[in-house]
Amino acid sequence: MAKEVKKKTTNSFSKFILWFWILFGSGIAIVALIFLSASWGLFGELPPYEYLENPQTNLASQIISSDGNLLGKFYLDDNRTDVKFDELPDNLVNALIATEDVRFNSHSGIDAWGTLRAFVYLGSKGGASTISQQLARQLFVGVRSRNKFETIQQKIKEWVLAIRLERSYTKEEIISMYFNIYDFGNNADGIRSASRIYFGKEPKDLKTEESAMLVGMFKNSSLFNPMRREEMVKDRRDVVLAQMAKYDFITDVEKDSLQATKMDINYNPETHSVGLATYFRMYLQRFMKDWIDKNPKPAIGDESDRYNLYLDGLKIYTTIDSKMQANAEEAVNEHMTKLQAEFFHQNTPDRNKTAPFLDITPEETKSIMERAMKNSERWKIMKSEGKSEKQIRESFDKKTEMTVFDWKSQTKEKDTILTPMDSIRYYKTFLRTAMMSMEPQTGHVKAWVGGINYKHFQYDNVIQGARQAGSTFKPFVYAAAIDQLRLSPCETRPDTQYCIEAGKHGNVEPWCPRNSDMKYSGTSYSLKRALANSVNTVTAQLIDEVGPKSVVSMVRNLGLSGEILEVPSIALGTLDVNVYEMVGAYGAFANQGVYVKPVMVTRIENKDGTVLYEYVPETKDVLSKDVSYAILDLMKGVTQGGSGTRLRTTGYNKWRPEYDEIITGYPYQLTNPIAGKTGTTQNNSDGWFMGMVPNLVTGVWVGGEERAVHFKSITYGQGASMALPIWGLYMTKNYANEELGISKEDFERPENMSIEIDCDKFSAGIKQDNDVEDDLEDLDF
Numbered sequence: 001m002a003k004e005v006k007k008k009t010t011n012s013f014s015k016f017i018l019w020f021w022i023l024f025g026s027g028i029a030i031v032a033l034i035f036l037s038a039s040w041g042l043f044g045e046l047p048p049y050e051y052l053e054n055p056q057t058n059l060a061s062q063i064i065s066s067d068g069n070l071l072g073k074f075y076l077d078d079n080r081t082d083v084k085f086d087e088l089p090d091n092l093v094n095a096l097i098a099t100e101d102v103r104f105n106s107h108s109g110i111d112a113w114g115t116l117r118a119f120v121y122l123g124s125k126g127g128a129s130t131i132s133q134q135l136a137r138q139l140f141v142g143v144r145s146r147n148k149f150e151t152i153q154q155k156i157k158e159w160v161l162a163i164r165l166e167r168s169y170t171k172e173e174i175i176s177m178y179f180n181i182y183d184f185g186n187n188a189d190g191i192r193s194a195s196r197i198y199f200g201k202e203p204k205d206l207k208t209e210e211s212a213m214l215v216g217m218f219k220n221s222s223l224f225n226p227m228r229r230e231e232m233v234k235d236r237r238d239v240v241l242a243q244m245a246k247y248d249f250i251t252d253v254e255k256d257s258l259q260a261t262k263m264d265i266n267y268n269p270e271t272h273s274v275g276l277a278t279y280f281r282m283y284l285q286r287f288m289k290d291w292i293d294k295n296p297k298p299a300i301g302d303e304s305d306r307y308n309l310y311l312d313g314l315k316i317y318t319t320i321d322s323k324m325q326a327n328a329e330e331a332v333n334e335h336m337t338k339l340q341a342e343f344f345h346q347n348t349p350d351r352n353k354t355a356p357f358l359d360i361t362p363e364e365t366k367s368i369m370e371r372a373m374k375n376s377e378r379w380k381i382m383k384s385e386g387k388s389e390k391q392i393r394e395s396f397d398k399k400t401e402m403t404v405f406d407w408k409s410q411t412k413e414k415d416t417i418l419t420p421m422d423s424i425r426y427y428k429t430f431l432r433t434a435m436m437s438m439e440p441q442t443g444h445v446k447a448w449v450g451g452i453n454y455k456h457f458q459y460d461n462v463i464q465g466a467r468q469a470g471s472t473f474k475p476f477v478y479a480a481a482i483d484q485l486r487l488s489p490c491e492t493r494p495d496t497q498y499c500i501e502a503g504k505h506g507n508v509e510p511w512c513p514r515n516s517d518m519k520y521s522g523t524s525y526s527l528k529r530a531l532a533n534s535v536n537t538v539t540a541q542l543i544d545e546v547g548p549k550s551v552v553s554m555v556r557n558l559g560l561s562g563e564i565l566e567v568p569s570i571a572l573g574t575l576d577v578n579v580y581e582m583v584g585a586y587g588a589f590a591n592q593g594v595y596v597k598p599v600m601v602t603r604i605e606n607k608d609g610t611v612l613y614e615y616v617p618e619t620k621d622v623l624s625k626d627v628s629y630a631i632l633d634l635m636k637g638v639t640q641g642g643s644g645t646r647l648r649t650t651g652y653n654k655w656r657p658e659y660d661e662i663i664t665g666y667p668y669q670l671t672n673p674i675a676g677k678t679g680t681t682q683n684n685s686d687g688w689f690m691g692m693v694p695n696l697v698t699g700v701w702v703g704g705e706e707r708a709v710h711f712k713s714i715t716y717g718q719g720a721s722m723a724l725p726i727w728g729l730y731m732t733k734n735y736a737n738e739e740l741g742i743s744k745e746d747f748e749r750p751e752n753m754s755i756e757i758d759c760d761k762f763s764a765g766i767k768q769d770n771d772v773e774d775d776l777e778d779l780d781f
Contacts (some may be wrong), residue, residue, distance in 0.1 A: 017146075032701070059313025059607055061288075063281060065322040066444065066602075070196070072270070072281045074288070076310040079270055080189035082180045082607075085172040085205050090190070092211035093175055094249040099215055099240045101131040102247055105171060110162060119515075129158070134218075136161035160174050179203075184214065187220040187270055190461060198226060200266040208250065211260045212240040229348050230548060234263050277325050279450025279460045280600070284316065284355040287601060291613065295607075311718045313607035319444035321602055323737060327433055328447035331729035335664040336452050339702070339725075340431055342716055347429065356429035357364040357708040359683060368706055372424045396421045399758045405430065405456035412453055427456075432705055433449050434461035434579040435726060437600075437698040440587035443617060446696070447730075459705075464574040467561055467703060470679030470719065471534045472688045473573035475589070475631055476558070478531060480551045481542040483627045488755055489527035489634045490762035492503045506567045513540050513572060516680070516714070531634045532642025534678070536572055557622045558595050560584035573679060583699040589631050589675070590747065593623030625750035632747045633757045635675035635692070643678040643720045644689070647728055663721065668728040672744035678724060684717025685710045689724040691731070694743040700726045 679688030711717030
């Protein structure tokens with residue numbers, strides 16, 4: 001009887017073992033079938049292997065400065081720039097693994113233990129998605145469906161794709177792809193954008209607590225948004241730190257210390273209208289669009305044969321130096337804040353009833369406002385919507401809430417209620433500026449500031465705007481005279497009323513220019529002294545001697561491209577020029593007479609590093625070394641005893657103490673050789689300063705959008721007050737950073753100089769020549 005019981009027990013156990021293996025084998029078979037079915041596309045189409053090996057993500061094009069910093073990006077929806085694994089700090093990688101997938105380095109795409117745990121506890125003790133699965137969902141699957149059946153399908157696809165990813169990529173590549181693909185919110189696509197936007201630094205510089213915050217956002221970046229829910233994000237960060245301690249990536253002591261720290265967000269939004277070099281970046285956008293139109297990429301299959309500036313991840317290497325650019329923007333901001341305050345002071349309703357316009361009739365004011373209204377975006381939009389002109393005009397007189405520019409606000413903005421017509425007049429009151437700085441030997445543009453605030457004033461005065469050059473044009477007249485007549489800077493001309501008669505040099509009527517102070521000293525001026533003091537009568541004599549045609553020919557070779565009439569009046573700067581071309585032209589003086597066309601882009605690469613474009617310098621020999629050096633010597637006189645003297649001296653405010661309020665940065669006390677020229681146009685509408693040291697040429701312009709917007713007098717309206725302080729501040733900041741290598745040496749003097757610039761020797765030579773002539777006259781033949 002006992003034997004029969006034992007036999008039954010053995011048979012039962014054997015059946016249990018049999019059923020176990022049947023179920024186990026069936027489970028494996030089902031799993032295998034599921035994977036096969038998924039790979040056959042029964043749960044939805046899977047991406048082809050080629051796509052797995054080269055996942056296509058939208059990459060922003062990068063703008064890289066000459067000193068290797070990221071100036072900005074071009075993108076539409078995805079502000080993404082990939083980083084490699086070796087650019088990620090260990091604390092960031094460790095935080096991710098500790099929080100999202102602690103067995104990442106040991107599984108092959110699917111965490112079996114995690115999956116089993118999630119199945120047994122129905123997800124109450126955490127999910128089972130590995131980093132590879134999450135990457136698969138981000139790249140190929142998409143947002144999780146709310147439909148349970150579709151969710152199961154998506155999960156199966158993630159499993160299959162995760163395994164395929166693990167076969168195609170290393171663990172390090174998967175980690176970097178995961179960081180690069182994630183959307184951290186607030187325009188922060190990928191880890192590089194996130195670290196720059198939330199902390200103002202590159203990923204490699206992230207601290208442990210900063211890395212923990214960013215990893216914590218993987219849970220849900222919309223929910224854990226540090227700009228909206230800082231406390232919630234901090235709690236999530238502390239969870240990540242606890243996970244790092246749990247798996248021995250940090251000690252408990254470190255965890256406690258880091259959890260006690262406050263959130264240290266350094267928010268740096270990356271948009272096209274804020275940040276460094278905004279005006280330059282918008283110029284570059286136009287440059288790139290033109291380059292793309294002329295340079296199609298090789299077509300592969302169905303791919304577009306045009307590069308996409310916003311999606312293809314191009315790398316654009318520029319000549320801009322990020323430190324010099326920052327110095328330029330700071331100099332503009334510091335001076336224009338003070339200058340604008342003085343302009344507002346002079347244009348209160350009790351001081352100027354037609355503010356911000358001056359010296360124009362009501363009809364002229366109406367014409368300016370009418371033109372501005374019809375050129376406005378509001379007018380264009382309403383016109384495109386089919387609104388009648390009456391409806392459009394009425395809308396300009398209705399008060400509305402708006403955000404306008406404001407110098408006094410820390411954000412440079414304020415909320416107010418104005419009619420659109422009043423806002424047009426309000427914006428007309430702001431003085432505008434332009435500044436460009438270039439290395440004359442290479443043509444490399446180092447700094448570019450096109451206005452006071454790109455978000456509110458998008459017109460780029462560096463290259464789009466053209467204004468009267470004033471006295472900054474005079475060095476070209478002097479250069480033509482010295483070149484053709486071999487004059488010395490020590491040559492003299494009388495300061496007397498001078499007229500060029502009608503019919504000569506294209507004159508319709510007699511041209512009799514006056515000096516700016518309406519006075520004539522009657523004494524003789526050396527060319528050097530005449531240029532330093534902008535004596536118009538001497539310049540008129542010189543252009544009469546060489547003719548305007550030769551001056552126009554020379555400035556054409558120096559890169560000035562606008563309309564230039566071959567008439568004598570151009571000698572005083574009546575033609576319109578822009579800062580970009582003026583800096584290029586002046587660069588030839590500092591480069592021994594060789595004109596180098598300004599260059600902003602040195603190289604363009606695709607996302608893989610293949611070089612698509614390299615610039616070739618455009619140069620032209622225009623002047624001899626002797627003539628160029630003579631002009632530099634003339635312009636050094638401007639800063640030694642002329643309108644630019646305040647760059648060197650102190651005590652100027654003894655005579656005008658109120659200047660302390662607007663002559664920003666004074667005294668500059670620059671002692672190194674500087675060649676320069678100020679410029680002021682009629683009615684003080686435009687103020688210029690062109691300044692040069694051996695390896696840097698910088699031009700500055702300041703004025704109103706309308707010529708009728710200007711200071712009442714030359715006290716504040718001259719180039720020495722409006723533009724020169726920006727140059728002085730900029731150079732002071734540059735010299736404070738010795739790494740920039742801005743020269744303090746003198747300009748290189750040519751060997752065997754054929755033009756005498758030493759006026760003592762020149763005078764002695766004149767006397768000797770006169771003595772010889774007298775002796776010859778006394779000889780009796």
